[in-house]
Amino acid sequence: MKMKRYAFYLKMVTSSLIRRRSRMFVALLAVAVGATILSGLITIYYDIPRQMGKEFRSYGANLIFIPSEDKSYMDADSLKKAVSYLSPDDIVGVTPYRYKTVKINEQPFMAAGADLAQAAKTSPFWYVSGRWPQKEGEALIGQEVADIIRLNAGSQFFITGMTANNKPFKRGFTVSGIVQTGGSEEAFIFMSLADFENMAGGDNAIDIAECSVSVSAAELDRVSKIINENVEGVTARPVKRISESEGTVLKKLQSLVYLVTVVILLLTMICVATTMMAAVAERRREIGLKKALGATNAAIVAEFIGEDVFLGIFGGLLGAAFGFVFAQAVSINVFARSITFQPLLAPITVFASIIITAAACFIPVRRAAEIDPAIVLRGE
Amino acid sequence: MNLLELKNISKIYGDVKALQNINLSVGQGEWIAIMGPSGSGKTTMMNIIGCMDKPSIGSVILDGTDISKESSKKLTALRRDKIGLIFQQFHLINYLTALENVMAAQYYHSIQDEKEALEALSRVGLADRAKHLPSQLSGGEQQRVCIARALINYPMLILADEPTGNLDEANEAIVLDIFKSLHKEGSAIVVVTHDPEVAQESERTVILEHGKISKIKDNNKSEALC
Ligand SMILES: Nc1ncnc2c1ncn2[C@@H]1O[C@H](COP(=O)(O)OP(=O)(O)O)[C@@H](O)[C@H]1O
Ligand SMILES: [Mg+2]
Numbered sequence: 231m232k233m234k235r236y237a238f239y240l241k242m243v244t245s246s247l248i249r250r251r252s253r254m255f256v257a258l259l260a261v262a263v264g265a266t267i268l269s270g271l272i273t274i275y276y277d278i279p280r281q282m283g284k285e286f287r288s289y290g291a292n293l294i295f296i297p298s299e300d301k302s303y304m305d306a307d308s309l310k311k312a313v314s315y316l317s318p319d320d321i322v323g324v325t326p327y328r329y330k331t332v333k334i335n336e337q338p339f340m341a342a343g344a345d346l347a348q349a350a351k352t353s354p355f356w357y358v359s360g361r362w363p364q365k366e367g368e369a370l371i372g373q374e375v376a377d378i379i380r381l382n383a384g385s386q387f388f389i390t391g392m393t394a395n396n397k398p399f400k401r402g403f404t405v406s407g408i409v410q411t412g413g414s415e416e417a418f419i420f421m422s423l424a425d426f427e428n429m430a431g432g433d434n435a436i437d438i439a440e441c442s443v444s445v446s447a448a449e450l451d452r453v454s455k456i457i458n459e460n461v462e463g464v465t466a467r468p469v470k471r472i473s474e475s476e477g478t479v480l481k482k483l484q485s486l487v488y489l490v491t492v493v494i495l496l497l498t499m500i501c502v503a504t505t506m507m508a509a510v511a512e513r514r515r516e517i518g519l520k521k522a523l524g525a526t527n528a529a530i531v532a533e534f535i536g537e538d539v540f541l542g543i544f545g546g547l548l549g550a551a552f553g554f555v556f557a558q559a560v561s562i563n564v565f566a567r568s569i570t571f572q573p574l575l576a577p578i579t580v581f582a583s584i585i586i587t588a589a590a591c592f593i594p595v596r597r598a599a600e601i602d603p604a605i606v607l608r609g610e
Numbered sequence: 611m612n613l614l615e616l617k618n619i620s621k622i623y624g625d626v627k628a629l630q631n632i633n634l635s636v637g638q639g640e641w642i643a644i645m646g647p648s649g650s651g652k653t654t655m656m657n658i659i660g661c662m663d664k665p666s667i668g669s670v671i672l673d674g675t676d677i678s679k680e681s682s683k684k685l686t687a688l689r690r691d692k693i694g695l696i697f698q699q700f701h702l703i704n705y706l707t708a709l710e711n712v713m714a715a716q717y718y719h720s721i722q723d724e725k726e727a728l729e730a731l732s733r734v735g736l737a738d739r740a741k742h743l744p745s746q747l748s749g750g751e752q753q754r755v756c757i758a759r760a761l762i763n764y765p766m767l768i769l770a771d772e773p774t775g776n777l778d779e780a781n782e783a784i785v786l787d788i789f790k791s792l793h794k795e796g797s798a799i800v801v802v803t804h805d806p807e808v809a810q811e812s813e814r815t816v817i818l819e820h821g822k823i824s825k826i827k828d829n830n831k832s833e834a835l836c
Binding site: 238241245515521522526527529604606 | 689710721
């Protein structure tokens with residue numbers, strides 16, 4: 231018997247929604263727009279670190295690997311092991327470097343052997359006039375080097391020095407390009423690791439590795455600790471200057487979005503409440519009639535809340551869908567990157583919509599339930 | 611015991627005395643008509659009898675309960691259990707079908723019963739209109755749905771405020787016939803009307819003027835019904 235009563239309740243609520251759909255549409259729109267903006271903002275809020283993380287990576291490496299204190303270099307296998315503690319999806323690039331003091335025309339310079347393809351990723355801010363080395367015997371020289379020994383792209387030069395086994399060497403190189411970084415790199419001569427080894431000997435010995443990882447500062451610290459405990463011969467060190475300023479920027483951005491979200495939430499509630507208040511005012515006579523028929527205040531409130539729950543569900547579903555579209559549009563316009571759909575956000579949006587709608591309606595509906603049934607006979 | 615007793619009631623709105631010193635009793639199964647010019651207090655009186663309003667002064671005793679002392683919650687319960695209401699404007703819930711409108715009264719009362727609701731509709735000759743929305747029904751049909759709804763919970767007292775005021779003659783006759791048969795079955799009826807023909811069917815006609823009963827006319831019906 232209880233069930234049957236419940237079924238009729240549902241029938242009244244759904245009939246009211248379906249057969250008064252042109253009226254309900256306005257309320258639904260209010261809920262859906264609110265839900266759209268909310269779910270969109272929440273998506274952006276949680277996606278900001280990911281989006282900005284990628285953005286930040288253009289500032290260069292935020293993690294470096296150096297040999298442990300007792301060692302003068304790292305071997306390639308230890309480095310590989312250290313890198314394996316990072317999630318491959320987060321790694322933007324890992325560039326191993328080897329350094330050696332050499333001479334050009336009897337003037338001392340620093341030669342660096344590097345994985346140049348990776349260097350382009352870990353140091354995207356490098357400005358190369360000419361091009362990156364592609365063939366054997368090509369080198370990228372810093373602006374300072376170019377100024378001192380007057381070299382241009384295409385120039386030939388010789389590097390002299392001592393190999394790892396203390397034998398003198400002399401090798402010719404072609405300048406493929408000149409690099410400007412605004413930093414100490416401008417005093418370096420960059421070549422491929424293979425060329426470096428051919429020239430100076432000693433294999434698998436890495437002096438330093440620069441790593442660009444799109445994770446938060448905290449995560450970077452955490453992984454670094456793990457690496458330092460587990461990988462022999464390698465010390466991981468986050469570049470605090472970069473990772474911490476990233477964190478500050480992120481926090482500021484997120485609290486901005488958070489603030490906007492709270493304001494929108496309030497506006498949505500006001501908007502829904504106003505719409506509902508109008509809807510209730512319009513239905514005074516119907517409420518009076520129901521009360522004249524013997525409906526209790528609780529029964530009236532229950533019917534309205536039932537309608538609001540349905541509105542919340544539909545509005546929330548629309549909001550979840552359009553919210554993603556909205557967040558996607560913002561992401562593409564602001565960050566020029568697409569956003570990932572968070573499946574969990576759909577039920578959360580629907581649930582929040584129901585709560586917001588019901589809360590927004592509660593006061594107007596409570597007041598509506600107080601309507602005097604006498605208005606019905608008076609034909610007001 | 612009388613079904614309803616109005617003891618010296620007055621209803622005052624600001625400085626408008628809508629009702630003054632009304633004394634009236636309605637017996638079980640009695641049919642009473644209330645007539646009077648517009649503004650004479652007929653609707654005010656119906657609202658008070660129908661437990662939708664309380665008098666400013668005096669007491670109203672409905673089936674042994676003094677409603678002038680009850681809370682609005684209790685009044686709702688009394689109205690639901692003892693009274694069937696019919697209005698001049700055909701007040702139906704516009705998004706429910708005829709059948710659902712009748713069932714809504716059952717729902718608020720206790721438990722809805724589709725079969726019984728259908729029977730009530732066929733009683734007012736609307737079995738074939740059960741699935742129609744109010745907007746798909748004529749005025750007379752809507753009023754008949756209201757009557758079906760008013761009698762669905764077996765009220766002791768049916769209150770009708772100008773039930774035929776907006777109907778054509780054919781529909782007025784149908785409604786009047788329904789009232790007659792309800793009366794025959796023992797329902798007490800209080801009907802406000804401007805129509806002497808409708809009033810003529812009742813046992814007593816109460817004439818209101820300026821919020822006071824100016825005359826109570828006996829229509830000598832009691833014998834005829836026995
Ligand atoms: N809610 C109210 N507030 C103030 N005056 C009212 C109210 N309801 C009715 N009245 C007044 O009470 C008098 C009786 O009204 P009513 O009972 O509706 O008369 P009738 O139904 O006989 O036309 C009228 O003068 C009307 O203006
Ligand atoms: Mg009136």
